[in-house]
Structures are given as structure tokens and as C-alpha cells.
Amino acid sequence: MNSKSTLWQSLEAQAQDSQQSRIDTLFDENPQRFNQYSIRINNLLLDYSKNLISDQTMQLLLDLAKSSEVELWREKMFSGEKINVTEQRAVLHTALRSMGAGSKVYVDSTNIMDEVSFELKKMENLTKSVHAGEWKGYSGKPIKDIVNIGIGGSNLGPQMVTEALSKYQMNDINVHYISNVDSQQIAQVLRPLNPEQVLFIVSSKTFTTKETLTNAKTARNWLLAYSFDESSVDKHFVAVTANQEAAIDFGIAPQNIYHMWDWVGGRFSLWSAIGLPIALHIGFDNFVELLKGARDMDNHFRTTPLETNAPVILALVGIWNNTFMGSQAQAILPYNQCLHMFSAYLQQAEMESNGKSVNREGEHIPYHTGGTIWGQLGINGQHAFYQFLHQGTSIVPADFIAAVENPTAAKGHQEYLMANLFAQTQALMTGISEEQVREELNAKSLPQEAIDKLAAHKVHQGNRPSNTILMDKVSPRNLGALIALYEHKIFVQGIIWEICSFDQWGVELGKQLANNLLPQLDAANEVEAQDSSTMGLIGFYKDMRKNIKKAP
Numbered sequence: 276m277n278s279k280s281t282l283w284q285s286l287e288a289q290a291q292d293s294q295q296s297r298i299d300t301l302f303d304e305n306p307q308r309f310n311q312y313s314i315r316i317n318n319l320l321l322d323y324s325k326n327l328i329s330d331q332t333m334q335l336l337l338d339l340a341k342s343s344e345v346e347l348w349r350e351k352m353f354s355g356e357k358i359n360v361t362e363q364r365a366v367l368h369t370a371l372r373s374m375g376a377g378s379k380v381y382v383d384s385t386n387i388m389d390e391v392s393f394e395l396k397k398m399e400n401l402t403k404s405v406h407a408g409e410w411k412g413y414s415g416k417p418i419k420d421i422v423n424i425g426i427g428g429s430n431l432g433p434q435m436v437t438e439a440l441s442k443y444q445m446n447d448i449n450v451h452y453i454s455n456v457d458s459q460q461i462a463q464v465l466r467p468l469n470p471e472q473v474l475f476i477v478s479s480k481t482f483t484t485k486e487t488l489t490n491a492k493t494a495r496n497w498l499l500a501y502s503f504d505e506s507s508v509d510k511h512f513v514a515v516t517a518n519q520e521a522a523i524d525f526g527i528a529p530q531n532i533y534h535m536w537d538w539v540g541g542r543f544s545l546w547s548a549i550g551l552p553i554a555l556h557i558g559f560d561n562f563v564e565l566l567k568g569a570r571d572m573d574n575h576f577r578t579t580p581l582e583t584n585a586p587v588i589l590a591l592v593g594i595w596n597n598t599f600m601g602s603q604a605q606a607i608l609p610y611n612q613c614l615h616m617f618s619a620y621l622q623q624a625e626m627e628s629n630g631k632s633v634n635r636e637g638e639h640i641p642y643h644t645g646g647t648i649w650g651q652l653g654i655n656g657q658h659a660f661y662q663f664l665h666q667g668t669s670i671v672p673a674d675f676i677a678a679v680e681n682p683t684a685a686k687g688h689q690e691y692l693m694a695n696l697f698a699q700t701q702a703l704m705t706g707i708s709e710e711q712v713r714e715e716l717n718a719k720s721l722p723q724e725a726i727d728k729l730a731a732h733k734v735h736q737g738n739r740p741s742n743t744i745l746m747d748k749v750s751p752r753n754l755g756a757l758i759a760l761y762e763h764k765i766f767v768q769g770i771i772w773e774i775c776s777f778d779q780w781g782v783e784l785g786k787q788l789a790n791n792l793l794p795q796l797d798a799a800n801e802v803e804a805q806d807s808s809t810m811g812l813i814g815f816y817k818d819m820r821k822n823i824k825k826a827p
């Protein structure tokens with residue numbers, strides 16, 4: 276995106292003008308604003324009317340999308356062109372949920388749809404055999420607990436979905452997740468489990484991720500400490516990876532390896548066999564529903580004109596708030612317990628994708644790209660960080676997400692929850708002026724002096740933007756659609772910012788340095804000369820560690 280273009284300058288001028296206007300006034304001026312600025316796709320509604328946007332703003336943003344050739348890039352993605360330019364890879368998570376339907380997608384002259392169907396069938400077989408009690412552990416007992424070992428995309432997506440769809444759990448199969456190399460987590464997860472009935476899934480696209488391999492080794496030793504039999508590994512370990520050789524070297528039986536491909540990004544991989552723990556938790560048919568929900572959104576994204584295309588609009592409004600209006604953060608606020616991990620999941624999806632500062636050609640870009648994604652359950656946040664959202668000096672646009680139906684029927688809860696969601700979006704928009712504050716305090720017959728002291732503290736400036744996404748319920752189908760909505764939003768933003776959303780070079784340096792430092796933490800080894808802070812920290816750690824080890 277050329278920041279010197281006339282279009283860009285028009286958007287900057289538009290942003291300057293908009294700083295003088297108010298969202299609530301735009302509602303007063305146009306009773307049709309909600310209808311005009313909301314999109315419904317099946318049972319999902321996106322309301323983006325509470326943003327500081329006008330018809331003119333939207334027109335300019337849509338022009339921006341067109342001049343960035345979003346439609347062309349969208350086709351490139353769906354048809355398997357190598358749009359991950361720094362790694363020379365196709366980006367085809369959409370193919371994983373297109374459910375065959377006779378379609379063909381080629382990567383390097385191979386129709387990948389055959390492989391996708393094959394792996395899906397393998398997943399179905401495993402899921403059904405575990406659910407039927409046919410997959411037995413080393414002592415002949417059926418599997419009761421699944422332990423997924425993986426990190427980043429090999430953890431967050433599956434865990435988020437497992438949590439969100441816990442009410443669809445089948446056959447009392449429990450799924451647990453281990454991601455942290457801090458051994459407290461694995462110790463805690465394994466403590467109550469019976470090794471005879473556990474199936475481990477070692478989930479790693481590369482099969483080189485140290486955290487995962489360290490945990491997998493510990494899990495294997497734990498199993499062997501009970502089974503005393505190397506061959507028990509075949510009954511208790513499967514792997515999901517694009518690196519078959521490394522999985523075999525680790526000791527996973529070839530028939531227990533579920534394949535993924537280099538054209539699936541880790542953070543977009545829950546639709547592949549990385550989603551195995553999901554299928555094992557909710558059953559294969561529900562997993563297919565999840566895929567279908569994403570496919571519904573793919574179809575909407577691929578075929579709907581930009582003007583009414585939900586992922587495109589969500590992306591454009593995000594770019595407006597971030598790049599042009601200067602907000603560098605985005606809060607994700609679900610008002611539904613099931614979605615308690617959704618913001619953590621999106622944090623990786625968005626920040627690893629769009630936290631970049633050079634364009635596809637490697638040139639520095641002079642504008643803001645992806646900002647901080649943060650949040651947690653909205654109602655809890657109200658009693659924690661909403662103070663900052665309402666009265667802090669930074670403006671943080673927020674996405675409110677909720678479902679109409681609640682799986683539990685406790686009286687009064689759902690209405691109270693939703694009333695709060697609606698109220699928060701309103702409060703962020705309208706705020707409360709000093710005049711209104713003074714009126715309220717006067718009505719309480721407070722002395723004038725007290726009113727003068729308090730008034731400024733109670734003012735909410737308002738004019739803070741938000742989107743609201745509602746669905747009828749958190750079902751596999753709706754969740755699939757919701758995730759795909761954000762995936763495509765991320766894609767569109769990356770195209771407009773001209774960055775490569777599908778690599779993650781920014782995580783490499785830290786890994787490299789950790790590998791260099793690791794031997795220096797050994798008591799027998801010297802700490803190499805380097806910056807005094809790092810040397811000081813390692814020195815402190817090693818001294819303390821020595822003392823702790825000596826303690827009885």
C-alpha cells in the first residue's frame with residue numbers, strides 16, 4: 276500500500292476530520308445506521324456500526340481494498356499460489372475444510388485434495404476406534420484420556436476449540452494439553468492419569484520444537500516407568516507432523532503418524548490432523564461440523580462483494596482504527612464462558628501473522644501494521660481492566676463476542692451477562708459528559724464543593740469504537756465460521772499492509788540465543804562474556820541454583 280498515494284492521503288485527511296466527530300452523533304443523524312453497518316451470515320451477526328466511520332470512510336477503505344487487489348490475492352490463496360513468499364509456500368488451510376466435493380487444488384502439480392481426504396479418513400478411524408473402546412492400551416484397557424503435547428499453533432487452536440465445545444464431549448473422553456516446557460505443567464497433568472488408558476498426541480508441524488520434544492520425552496519415560504515395555508509406545512503415542520522422519524526417529528510407529536503439509540501454517544492448522552484432540556473430544560461428526568462452519572465462511576469470503584463481505588469489512592475497520600486513527604491495540608472480549616481462550620488464540624493468529632514491519636519485498640513500511648491483541652472474558656474484564664478502556668489515555672477498539680443461547684439454564688444469568696455486553700458497547704460509545712455528571716450529582720443533593728471535586732473523575736469521553744459479533748449458540752458450525760472470519764480478516768489486513776502474514780521469522784532469534792545459552796546454565800560450564808545484564812542474571816541464577824540444590 277503506497278502511503279504517498281492520493282487515496283492514502285484522502286484516508287489520512289478523512290481520519291483527521293473524523294477525530295472531530297462522534298459515533299453517537301452519527302447514530303442520531305441516521306436511524307438506519309445499524310442496518311447499514313451490520314452483516315448477517317447464517318446465524319452470525321457482525322455489527323460494526325459503533326465505529327467512527329461514515330459512508331465516505333467506508334468508500335475510501337473499500338477503494339483501498341480494491342487498489343490493494345484483495346480479490347486477486349484472495350484467489351491466489353484459494354487456488355494454491357505460493358503467497359507465503361519468504362518461505363515459498365502455498366497457504367491452503369481453506370483446502371482442509373472444503374470437504375472435497377470433487378474440487379481439485381494443485382500444489383506443485385499434485386492435487387492435494389486426495390491427501391486431505393486420506394488424512395481426514397485416518398482421523399475418523401482413530402476417533403471412532405477410541406470412542407468404541409477398540410483402541411486399547413498396553414494392558415488391554417480402553418483409552419480414557421488424551422494428552423496433546425504441542426505449543427503455539429499446535430496447542431492454542433485445538434485447546435481453544437476443545438474448551439469452547441466442551442458441552443459436545445463424547446464418551447467421557449477427557450482431553451488435556453501440555454505446552455509449557457516448565458515441568459510443573461506436565462507433572463500436574465499426568466499426576467491423576469492412569470498410564471494404561473492414556474493416548475499421547477505429539478503435535479508438531481516441524482517436529483523440531485524443543486518444548487514439545489522435551490515434554491514428549493518426559494511423557495514417554497512416564498509411560499515406560501509403568502509399562503516396562505518399549506512396544507507400549509505404539510499403543511500410547513501418535514504424532515501429527517509434516518516431518519515424518521523426525522517422528523519416526525523419536526520412536527513413533529509410522530502407522531501412528533498423521534500427516535500435515537508445509538502449506539498449512541501452524542496457527543491456521545486446527546483444521547488438519549492438528550485438530551485430532553478436538554475430534555477425539557467432540558466426536559468426528561462434530562469435527563466435520565466445525566470444518567463446515569469454516570467452509571461456510573470461506574464461501575462467503577470468496578464470493579461476496581467486498582462491500583458486504585464480513586472478513587473484508589472487519590479487516591478494513593481494523594485498519595481504519597489502527598493505521599489511520601492511531602489505535603495500536605485491539606481488545607477481544609467474549610461474553611461467553613465457552614470462549615474463554617478465544618483472545619489467547621487470536622493473539623497468536625493475529626500477532627504472529629501481522630506483527631511485521633517490512634513489506635513483502637523486505638522494505639521498511641512507514642505505517643502501523645498489526646497491533647497488540649489482548650483480552651479475556653468480558654464480564655471478568657469489567658472488574659479488572661475496563662476502567663482503562665473507558666477512561667485511559669489510549670483508545671482501544673474492542674470486539675465483543677457472544678451467543679444468544681446458553682447451554683446452562685440457571686435463571687437470570689444469561690440476561691444479566693448480555694445486558695452488560697450491550698451496556699458496555701453503549702458506554703464506550705456515548706460516555707458521559709461533565710454536564711450530565713453534574714446533573715446526576717446535583718440530583719443526589721451533593722454539596723457544590725464535592726461536585727466540583729468529583730465531576731472530572733466521573734466523566735467518560737466515550738467515542739470509543741467497538742464491533743459486536745453475535746451468534747445463536749457456540750456450536751461447532753458457528754465456531755468454525757467465527758474462527759474463519761478472523762483468519763480471513765488477518766489475511767485481508769496482511770494484503771493491504773503488503774506484508775507476508777504467513778511466516779514468523781521474528782520468533783527465530785530468541786530460539787537461537789536460548790540454544791546458545793543453554794550449556795552456559797550448566798554448573799560445570801563458564802558463562803561466556805556478553806552484555807553485563809545477561810551475565811549478571813545467569814550468574815545470579817547459577818549461584819542460587821547451587822544453593823537450592825545443596826539445601827536438604
Ligand SMILES: O=P(O)(O)OC[C@H]1O[C@](O)(CO)[C@@H](O)[C@@H]1O
Binds near residue numbers: 426481482541782
Ligand atoms: O508445530 P511446531 O512446528 O512445533 O511449531 C509450534 C509453533 O512454533 C512457532 O513456529 C513459533 O515458534 C509457531 O508458529 C508454531 O505454531
